[in-house]
Amino acid sequence: xxxxxxxxxxxxxxxxxxxxxxxxxxxxxxxxxxxxxxxxxxxxxxxxxxxxxxxxxxxxxxxxxxxxxxxxxxxxxxxxxxxxxxxxxxxxxxxxxxxxxxxxxxxxxxxxxxxxxxxxxxxxxxxxxxxxxxxxxxxxxxxxxxxxxxxxxxxxxxxxxxxxxxxxxxx
Numbered sequence: 001x002x003x004x005x006x007x008x009x010x011x012x013x014x015x016x017x018x019x020x021x022x023x024x025x026x027x028x029x030x031x032x033x034x035x036x037x038x039x040x041x042x043x044x045x046x047x048x049x050x051x052x053x054x055x056x057x058x059x060x061x062x063x064x065x066x067x068x069x070x071x072x073x074x075x076x077x078x079x080x081x082x083x084x085x086x087x088x089x090x091x092x093x094x095x096x097x098x099x100x101x102x103x104x105x106x107x108x109x110x111x112x113x114x115x116x117x118x119x120x121x122x123x124x125x126x127x128x129x130x131x132x133x134x135x136x137x138x139x140x141x142x143x144x145x146x147x148x149x150x151x152x153x154x155x156x157x158x159x160x161x162x163x164x165x166x167x168x169x170x171x
Contacts, residue, residue, distance in 0.1 A: 043144040046094055056093040059146040064089050080115040087113040093144070100141035103129040116169065124169045133161045 045053045052060065067085040071078045091113065099105040103125045111121035128134045137156060140148035156162050 039143065039145050046097075046144065050092075050094070052093050055146065060089060060091075060093065084114050097142055097144055100138045120169045124165065127165055127168050131161075133159075 042053050042055050046056065064085045067081060067088060071081050091109075096109065099109040106128060107118075107122045107125035110116055110124050111118050114121070116124065128138065133156065137149060137152035140146075140152050
């Protein structure tokens with residue numbers, strides 16, 4: 001009788017260990033899949049609901065902070081920056097993603113959300129779409145891959161491409 005109980009206890013312990021191991025592996029697998037498929041899932045949610053996702057809101061918040069950090073203390077300039085930040089904050093990420101796929105939409109987005117004239121906005125969009133240096137950034141934005149977009153932005157900032165763009169449009 002005692003030997004049967006001890007055998008049952010050992011089986012229960014082994015079964016519990018297997019169950020714990022199975023649950024742990026399942027959780028780890030789900031986390032890994034979530035990380036791998038984060039951007040496609042995020043894009044799916046945006047498409048399905050038509051609204052910004054939580055990660056979109058975080059990215060947009062960081063973009064707005066970056067824009068506001070360009071304030072100089074000059075009231076006229078700061079007013080333009082505040083206006084651009086406000087417009088950017090109100091734009092849906094789906095509009096920004098769509099603009100990354102079309103030169104005309106990019107020009108309209110730049111014109112709507114900055115102090116640039118229509119002509120300057122068109123010139124900026126033309127430079128962005130004709131210069132292969134900006135392909136990585138445009139593709140990352142059009143894919144909704146914000147991490148890659150940030151990396152591309154940093155790269156363009158570091159190698160001076162953004163300064164060249166400002167010079168090309170007369171800013």
